[in-house]
Amino acid sequence: MAPKNRIIIDTDPGVDDVLALLLALSASPEELEVAMISVTYGNVPLQGCLRNVVALFHVLEKEMKWREEKGIKKAAFGALKTYKPVVAVGASHPLEDEELVADHFHGADGLHGVHDAHPHLSPADTWRSLFDDKIAGAESSTEPPSFSNYFTPSKGPAHEEILRILRESPEGTVTIVAVGPLTNVALAASQDPETFLRVKELVVMGGAVHCEGNVTPVAEFNCMADAVAAARVFALTSPTPSSTMPPVLHGKSVLPAYPQKLSRQLKLTLFPLDITTPHELHKANFNDKIKPLLEAGSPLAQWTGTFMNGTFNKIDSMLGEGHNEGLSLHDPLCVWYMLTRDDPAWKTVAQPEDIRIETCGQWTRGMHVIDRRQRAKPAEKDSSVQTHPVDPLDAVTLDDVPGDEMGWLSVRKGNRIHRMVSSPGQDIFAGVLLDRIFA
Numbered sequence: 001m002a003p004k005n006r007i008i009i010d011t012d013p014g015v016d017d018v019l020a021l022l023l024a025l026s027a028s029p030e031e032l033e034v035a036m037i038s039v040t041y042g043n044v045p046l047q048g049c050l051r052n053v054v055a056l057f058h059v060l061e062k063e064m065k066w067r068e069e070k071g072i073k074k075a076a077f078g079a080l081k082t083y084k085p086v087v088a089v090g091a092s093h094p095l096e097d098e099e100l101v102a103d104h105f106h107g108a109d110g111l112h113g114v115h116d117a118h119p120h121l122s123p124a125d126t127w128r129s130l131f132d133d134k135i136a137g138a139e140s141s142t143e144p145p146s147f148s149n150y151f152t153p154s155k156g157p158a159h160e161e162i163l164r165i166l167r168e169s170p171e172g173t174v175t176i177v178a179v180g181p182l183t184n185v186a187l188a189a190s191q192d193p194e195t196f197l198r199v200k201e202l203v204v205m206g207g208a209v210h211c212e213g214n215v216t217p218v219a220e221f222n223c224m225a226d227a228v229a230a231a232r233v234f235a236l237t238s239p240t241p242s243s244t245m246p247p248v249l250h251g252k253s254v255l256p257a258y259p260q261k262l263s264r265q266l267k268l269t270l271f272p273l274d275i276t277t278p279h280e281l282h283k284a285n286f287n288d289k290i291k292p293l294l295e296a297g298s299p300l301a302q303w304t305g306t307f308m309n310g311t312f313n314k315i316d317s318m319l320g321e322g323h324n325e326g327l328s329l330h331d332p333l334c335v336w337y338m339l340t341r342d343d344p345a346w347k348t349v350a351q352p353e354d355i356r357i358e359t360c361g362q363w364t365r366g367m368h369v370i371d372r373r374q375r376a377k378p379a380e381k382d383s384s385v386q387t388h389p390v391d392p393l394d395a396v397t398l399d400d401v402p403g404d405e406m407g408w409l410s411v412r413k414g415n416r417i418h419r420m421v422s423s424p425g426q427d428i429f430a431g432v433l434l435d436r437i438f439a
Contacts, residue, residue, distance in 0.1 A: 003033040003079075005338050006173055008162055010090070011331070012042025012180030013052040014102075014110050015311050018304075019433065020179055020331035021056055024338070026436045028075070029082035031339055035165055035174065036086040037151070038158040042180040042225055043102045044110040046092040049180075050131070051123075052110050053087060054147075055303075058123040061147040062299040070296065076439040080150060086165070087151045089131050090158030090184035094226035095254045102221055105314060112310025114303060121303050123147065131155060159187035163195050171198045177338060179205045179331035181222050186229035189236060190255040197236070197264050205334050206230065207272040207368040209355065209419060216366070220273050223357060224366030228254075231357035234415045236266035243413035246359040269337075269348065269418045270355070272368065276333050279423065280326030281430040283312040289434045301438065332433055333423065340424060347422035354414035371408045379411040 009024060011017045024034050039050045060080060067076075093099045109115050115122040127145060130153035154161050162184065166174055176199055178185050189196040206222040207230075213219040223230045231246040232255065238244050241258045286308055293301035311327055319325055337346060358367040379399045399410050407413030423429065 003029060003083075004031055005175060005341070006033045006035050006169070007338055008036040008038055008165060008174060008176045009034060009335075010038040010040060010158075010162075010176060010178040010180060010182075010184050011053075012040050012044075012049045013056070014043035014049070014180075014331070015106050015112070015307055016327065016329060016331040017043065017179055018052060018056060018111065018307070019329065019437070020177075020335045021053070022304075022437045023332050023335045023433055025060070025080040026077050026439070027339055028078040030078075032079050033083045034079055034085040035083070035169075036088065036161060038088055038090055038162055038184050040090045040158070040180045040184050041092050041099060041101070042222065043106045044108070045099070045101065046089065048108075048110050050087075050089055051115070051127075054123050054127045054130075055111075055115065055121070057150045058145075058147040059121050059299055059303045061150060062121065066297060066299055074439050076436075084149075085151050086154050086161055087131075088154035088156060088158035088161040091181075091187065094181065094183055095186060095228045095232075096249075097226065097228065100215075100221070100225045102215075105311075107307070107310060111307040112314070114306045114310075117306050118303060121299060157187075158184045159191060162188040163192050166198045167195050169198070172200045174199055175201045175203060175338065177203045177334050179222070179334055181225035182206070182229040182233050183226045186226070186232045186255065189233060190258075193236070193258050193262055197262065197266060199266070202233070202266060202268045203271065203334050203337065204233075204268060205271045205276060205330050207270060207355070207357075209270075209272045209274050209368050209370055211272075211274045211277070213366070214273060216363070218364055219366030220368075223368065227357055227359045227366045230366070231359050233266075234268065234355065234357055234417065236262075237268045237352070237416040238414060239265065239411075239416075240413050243407050243410075244356050244415050246357070249360065265416060267418065268416075269420060271330070271334050271337070271420050273328075273330070275420050275423065276330040277328045279329045279333050279426045279429045281329055281433065282326040283309070285430060286312075286434065289438055293438060298438075304437075326430070329429060329433065333429065336423070336429060336432065337420070343424050345422060345424035346420065348418040348420050352416035352418050354408065355417040355419065356415055373408075375409060377409045377411055 107113055208220045215221045215224050228246045235241040235244045290301040290305050356369045358364045401409045
C-alpha cells in the first residue's frame with residue numbers, strides 16, 4: 001500500500017528537530033514516507049547538523065539490533081525499515097545575513113554533548129566521505145558504514161535534490177515540512193519556481209504572530225535566521241509575488257525575482273510559536289517513559305536521555321525553580337500534523353492571512369507582520385466589482401485605495417498564509433510522541 005503522505009523534511013538538528021525526525025521515522029509505512037531529509041544550518045553550524053542526522057541513523061541501527069536481540073516484536077519504525085530517504089547537505093549560511101545559531105540552548109554540538117558522552121553511539125568521522133568525494137580517504141573507502149543502509153547520501157546540494165524529487169513525483173503528492181531556516185527552500189523556489197510549485201503543501205514551523213518571539217521580542221528563531229529566505233518563500237503564496245518580496249538593500253539581490261506570471265500559488269501552512277509553544281513535554285514524563293528502557297540497555301533511550309535531560313536542565317537554569325515549564329515540541333508538531341492531517345481537530349484560520357516578513361527593521365527583523373486594523377478591502381466589500389471568469393484578479397476594479405501604498409487593502413497583493421490555530425490536543429501530544437518513539 002502506498003503511504004498516505006510523502007514528505008521532505010528540511011531540518012537543522014537540534015533537539016526538537018531530532019524528536020521530529022524520530023517521530024516521522026517511527027510511522028507505519030502506510031502513514032508516511034520520508035522521501036528526503038534536507039539538512040541546513042541553524043541550531044548549530046551545518047556540519048554539526050549533518051553529523052546529528054547521521055548519528056540518528058547510527059543509533060537507530062543499534063536500536064533495531066537491540067530490539068531484535070530482546071525479542072521485541074511490537075511494530076515500530078516502519079517508515080525507517082520500509083523506505084530509504086535521501087539525505088542531502090544544503091546551505092551553510094543565510095542568503096543575505098550573518099549566521100545565527102542557537103547553541104546557547106541546544107549545546108555546542110546541537111545535542112548537549114551527546115557525542116562526547118557516548119562515543120560508541122556516534123559514527124566515526126569517515127561518514128563525511130559519504131557526502132563529499134573531496135574528503136581525504138573517500139575514494140579509497142570500499143565499504144560504506146552499515147547504518148547508511150537506512151538512507152541514501154547525496155553529493156549534490158539539497159535544494160537541487162528537492163527539485164529532482166518534485167520533478168520526478170506526480171504533481172501534488174509531496175509535502176515539504178520545513179522546521180529550520182528556509183534557505184534551502186528559498187534556493188529551490190528561486191532556481192525553478194514552476195517545479196517547486198508542484199509541491200502539495202509547504203508546512204513551516206516558524207514565526208510569532210500574536211505572541212512574543214523566542215529570540216527577540218517579536219521574532220522566532222527560524223525566521224530571523226534567514227528573514228529574506230522566509231519573505232521570498234511566503235511571497236509565493238501571493239497572487240502577485242512581487243508585492244511582498246524583500247527589498248533590495250545593497251544594489252543587487254542574491255537571488256533573482258520570480259517570473260511575473262506563475263501557474264499557481266503556493267499553499268503554505270504555518271505553525272508559529274502561537275500554537276507550537278503550548279505543546280510541551282515534561283521532564284518527569286520523559287524519564288518515566290525511558291527508565292525501563294535504559295535499565296534494559298536501549299541505545300535509543302540512552303542517546304535521547306542524554307540530550308533531553310541536558311535540555312530540561314537548560315530550561316531549569318533559564319527559568320529557575322518552580323517554573324513547571326516543559327520542552328515545547330515545535331518541530332514534532334508539524335510531523336504530527338502529517339501523520340494525522342485528516343483529523344478535523346486540525347484547524348487553520350477561516351481565511352488565509354496576509355502575513356508578511358520584516359527583513360529590514362533594526363529591532364523587528366524576522367517579525368511576522370499582520371494587519372490588525374480590521375479595515376474592509378473595497379474590492380471584497382463592493383458587490384458590483386466585475387471580474388474576468390478565467391483570471392479574476394487581473395480584472396478587479398476598485399482595488400487601489402488612496403494611501404495604501406503597501407497594498408494591505410488590495411485583493412491582488414499580499415500573502416495568503418494558512419495559519420494553524422488548533423490541534424487534536426496539546427495535552428495528549430507528548431504522550432503520543434513518547435509512545436510512538438519508544439514503543
